[in-house]
Amino acid sequence: MLNPEEIFILRKENAVLKTANTKLKTSFVSQKQKADKLEEELKEVLGEVKRLKEELEKTKKQRDKFKGMIFKPNIQKNPKASAKKKGLGGQIGHKGASRKLPEKVGQVKRVFLVSCHNCGSELKRTDSIDTHTVEDIPVLEEVQIEVTEYQMERQWCGNCGKEVVATPVGIIPNSKFGINLIIQVLVWKYVCRMSFEIIVETLFQTYGVEITTGGLITILKRTKIWLGVEYDKLLSIIRGSPIKHADETSWRIKGLNGWLWAFLTRTEVYYTIEHSRGKGVAEKVLADSSKDDVLVRDDYPGYKALKMNHQSCWVHLLRESKEAKEQKGSSKEVKKLHKDLKKMYGQLEKITQKPFDKTKRQQYFEKYAAKLKEVTDTEFNCQDTKKIQTRIKNQGNNLITALIFKGVALTNNLAERGIRKAVVVRKISGGSRSDEGAETFAINMSVIQTIRMRNQPIIPTLHNLLLTGALGNTN
Secondary structure (H helix, E strand, O other): OOOHHHHHHHHHHHHHHHHHHHHHHHHHHHHHHHHHHHHHHHHHHHHHHHHHHHHHHHHHHHHHHHHHHHOOOOOOOOHHHHHOOOOOOOOOOOOOOOOOOOOOOOOOOOOOOOEOOOOOOEOOOOOOOOOOOOOOOOOOOOOOOOOOOOOOOEEEEOOOOEEEEOOOOOOOOOOOOOHHHHHHHHHHHHOOOOOHHHHHHHHHHHHOOOOOHHHHHHHHHHHHHHOHHHHHHHHHHHHHOOEEEEEEEEEEEOOEEEEEEEEEOOOOEEEEEEOOOOHHHHHHHOOOOOOOOEEEEOOOHHHOOOOOEEEEOHHHHHHHHHHHHHOOOOOHHHHHHHHHHHHHHHHHHHHHOOOOOHHHHHHHHHHHHHHHHHHHHOOOOOHHHHHHHHHHHHHHHHHHHHHOOOOOOOOOHHHHHHHHHHHHHHHHHOOEOOHHHHHHHHHHHHHHHHHHHOOOOHHHHHHHHHHHHHHHOOO
16 A cells, blocks of 8 residues: 555646646647648648749740740751761851952051161162052041031021021031931931940940930930821831731830830831730721732731731741640640641742743642641640641641732731841830830831831931921921
8 A cells, every 4th residue: 555645746747747637638749730730831832833844944945945946956957967076266168358459548647667666777669569558547536526507697688688597508407416316316216226324325425426315315306206208108118018018016105014016118117006806906007908918927916807818827836836846745736736837838839939820820829728728627635736837727728828928928027027137126225215205216117227228328228308397398
């Protein structure tokens, strides 16, 4: 039998153990709750990781897609040649190329020695020479701004009884800057795509001209007015052209999403920057176009309502089918469809490069219309193939309009190249800070890019357009 003292001690220890047990149970419950919470958080994190991986894959594909738009892949026509990579520099057997000598030499300088630089002996002159032609720019310290004050006489005509004032030739009325400086700013901004800050610095370092960014913006706003008549002419030419191209890209205005639209012929481009990507923009720009005209475009639905013939871009279709083919786990169906579409495009391209024969072209049109119908009528089983099939259904015979119209391209590369010039500017500037700035860019860029597309000399052409526009509008 336990004595009372031992019983007391055991009861005391039992109470301590019960308390410890209760604490352990409480701690266990608390730790289990934390573990359950951490498990839920882990599931969320794993789900987020999976989502981010999918987004990363999608971003990589988009990057490769856009890279493909700008850089052409280095494709070797000869499979055996592709096995051996080219080294850097000129290749063996290739004819070397160097800079051609200028056709016109401004000055000739004869260089000779009075004494030998080896022994110091006096030398006689000879008729034997070596030539070395150098192209250079004037010494920068000597190329300074020319400041001219025109004193315009106020004269009285006794015959008509009025005061008359002479106007300086080649000078823009009410402009504090000469036309040469204005043209230089336009070329740097829209051809060289320099930022305002760099233009300000270059003008100062090269010519000693001090001007602010605001001053440059004012110059461009005024040229927008002077070139406005030519801009309107471009719109009329594009509306009247039997073949035209169109494309659009994003353009921010005052920090908000807008759109830059480009409408082109082979020798003209008309840019307009709008807040909308709706069909109304295309309808407004191409108003009064003939129903017999052909519009080469991508498959953006905003063009569908235009009442004219349409040629859909094959590059966009092939790009989509290629991406589908290269997706992880892509079906054999979509791989075969992409191969068939590439083959069909190659055949169509060869046909369009032949001399135009209306009867033969109509026969080709019917033949390939049947081939497209065969593709759209096929019952495919895989979703990736059905997606490409739906795209072909939406475009239909618009993919082969070029067969029955002379001079129509199968792709919209002309518009993509034209809009790329503006995209480079957008990447530098980020867009336009105002609606007026957007309009200024659209007008000035349209006129300057058209001059370049026509292979006209840019400086004298701009000189004539600016003077004509400025004299017609003295505001």
